[in-house]
Amino acid sequence: MNIKENIEAIRADFPILKREMSGLPLVYLDSCATALKPQCVIDEVVRYYTYLGANAQRGDYEMAAQVDYALDAARKTSAEFINAKKTEEIVFTSGTTEGLNLLALMITNQFLKQGDAILTCETEHASSVLPWQQAGLAKDIPVNFIEVDQEGRITPENVEKAFVQYPNTKVVVFAQVSNVLGFNAPIKEIAKIAHDHGAYLVVDGAQAVAHHAIDVQDMDCDFFCFSSHKLCGPSGIGVMYGKFELLDQLRPIFFGGESNARFARSCDSLVLKKTPTKFESGTLPIEGALGMATAMRYLMNIGLNNIHEYEWELKQYFLKRAQEELQDKIKIYNPNAQGGIVTFNVYDKGQLIFPQDMASYLSNKGIAVRSGQHCAKLMGEFLGVPGTVRASIYFYNTIEDIDRLVDAIKDATVEKCLDIFF
Amino acid sequence: MPIDPSYYREIIMDNYSYPQNKELKTDDGEYDQRHMASDSCIDDITVQAKIKDGIVQDVRFDGQACTISTASTSILTQLVANKTVEQAEAIIQNYFNMIHGRPFDPELVDEAIVFEGVAKQPNRIGCATIGWKALEEMLQAHREQTTKEQEA
Structure with missing residues (x-):
């Protein structure tokens, strides 16, 4: 199945994609934590x-x-x-x-x-x-x-x-x-x-x-x-x-x-x-x-190979926009991993935005991502940071989801991460 | 008390960017300390307290943590300095009430009122209380120690 051509039909299989988060249409980028369920399941x-x-x-x-x-x-x-x-x-x-x-x-x-x-x-x-x-x-x-x-x-x-x-x-x-x-x-x-x-x-x-x-x-x-x-x-x-x-x-x-x-x-x-x-x-x-x-x-x-290709295509789209618009703003730790996982940290004028603050900020924009050490506690030593933000793309995500993520990152500051509290 | 977002935000930012008492003492054996590593996130801080003659003489902390953990612990260290154990416990109890959306005395929580909004973000309650729980534990330990000494 060509996912791109059938994306609307695929999304319609997932009733949960109709819900909102923080009053906005849901962008679910945490499928590595758990994937959403289609109606048939x-x-x-x-x-x-x-x-x-x-x-x-x-x-x-x-x-x-x-x-x-x-x-x-x-x-x-x-x-x-x-x-x-x-x-x-x-x-x-x-x-x-x-x-x-x-x-x-x-x-x-x-x-x-x-x-x-x-x-x-x-x-x-x-x-x-x-x-x-x-x-x-x-x-x-x-x-x-x-x-x-x-x-x-x-x-x-x-x-x-x-x-x-x-x-x-x-x-x-x-x-x-x-x-x-x-x-x-x-x-x-x-x-x-x-x-x-x-x-x-x-x-x-x-x-x-x-x-x-x-x-x-x-x-x-x-x-x-x-x-x-x-x-x-x-x-x-x-x-x-x-x-x-x-x-x-x-x-x-x-x-x-x-x-x-x-x-x-x-x-x-x-x-x-x-x-x-x-x-x-x-x-x-x-x-x-x-x-x-x-x-x-x-x-x-749908086809597992199609799923893999589609995820990688969306990730490449993210990487391209990040390369063009998020220089000095983001550090991506796995650009060469060919799949749907993007692991990164966001910076505000050179200062690390703590991953959990970033995830809360994105939540406020309707975007679900994971922050922390992702159950791999030895990873922090390898990457040299206390934790990371992880966006994981799946076949029900869209180009628009990626756009919303990039736009939100572009706009992120340490101070804006406090928005959720006021 | 109506929330003034810009003023409160400024206080949190200030305590995050320039945290107070963020340095541990290594040469004073009279400090008790607690290492707090959150179950749900990557906050990892150590809080020290010097409690003597029923007075909280000094509270310090260090570690890696998010804005809310860092700023709330920084404010805590300032609020309880030179308070009696009972006063410090009352402040902490009122703060926990506020964070959990229960009735509280704004005068007691003082500057920590800036975290009132955490009550509507339940997944960040752990961040806002990690340092406070450390001090609560040390006050409790101090109390038990004092009772034991009086009984002896």
Whole structure:
């Protein structure tokens, strides 16, 4: 689908775009935090509550069978969405963070031994760093950091170098797309390096899935986690993908209803269900899984490559106007990251406008952006600033949205940031 | 009291651009201190207080923070200087009432009245109170210490 030619129709799919913020038409530039939801996703969630209703994989009546069918279809859609080899490689979780935490615990406890090490990088989201640090405490398994290049990119050369420096690395964990700078990491090359050294590659796909066509088989990553809410689906649901033979070896962290096939009084009598159901104890957010699958079909219909191209086109438009009209006013940290993320700071006669003040100022102009460290607390050290403003563009944004952002930045002063209080 | 935006704005700007008491003491063991890192944003400040004989003798701070955090803490350090612990607590309590949109005594909050508008921006309440909470904690600690000493 040509997004530019269909932008009005696309925007009409998102009822929330009709609302106002601060009394002005909404310019939503925080899709990296969470994406807005199209009507078809909302309808699917409502369909579960108003028609399907039953629990999954438990009932022998028609309603329950319909739910089972819909949930199976959602798993198939998820597999297709990231081109997994088997549907059984899709484990439903509450989101990226849960997936990454489960993997950190399971892999550390079951695959690693004292002396092994984890490799990540300093520009990563907290979810790629903290779970491994915590999981590794008991076995004293450290998390080491690779160096990024001058622009903040992960390069295969630096990963290779890190294996020389930390030869005991057994797990490499990176975001495919950094949530702050938006660079796309060369996952396929990194996977090869990791595998050559006998290490697993865990990929945080949270920021990638909504903006790129994902092919886990081609990338050859061992695990890939993502959240539904970043790709226009409901919150509280996501996917932990793993190569089947690896998932099959892992023993779950949680136990309870649904994940077990048989059990008796003695602990060793537990028979778990097969992969992936063994990882899904308790009732899933069924409406979330159905809504997520609807969102995936919606995005595939528009075309992930089209989405990526359109975002990059809008970002280039922003960069061009910034270059022409915002000299000395703005510092952009990631002009070369080809996607929809623009990370910047605004200056008033050479004085930094504190990122949170800037975000409040923009809010007053009806523009939603994120300010701060974006959950990547080590990033500040890399960029040398306390925080940044992040505008993240998605396929429902328009040239006019970018114009409003540029015009607002042009007009910004420290003093005007106080307008919201008076 | 009607809000005069330009005058209030000037006071905030002045305290942001030229904050008062923005330097920590490193050579005086009588200062208590609190490091405050906001949960929701990147404000990261340390507040010091020298509380002696029931008097708040000096309050200082340092760190990186937004206009509202910096200016509100700067004004705080001036308002409570040389006040009794009870007076300082009353000022802080009234300020919190104002920030949360509850009835308050304008005379007690004095110059901090410039932050009255924060009440209508709930997502910035954390900024306007970060330094004040630090002092509140230290006053509380001082109180507990004093009670303990009296009991001993």
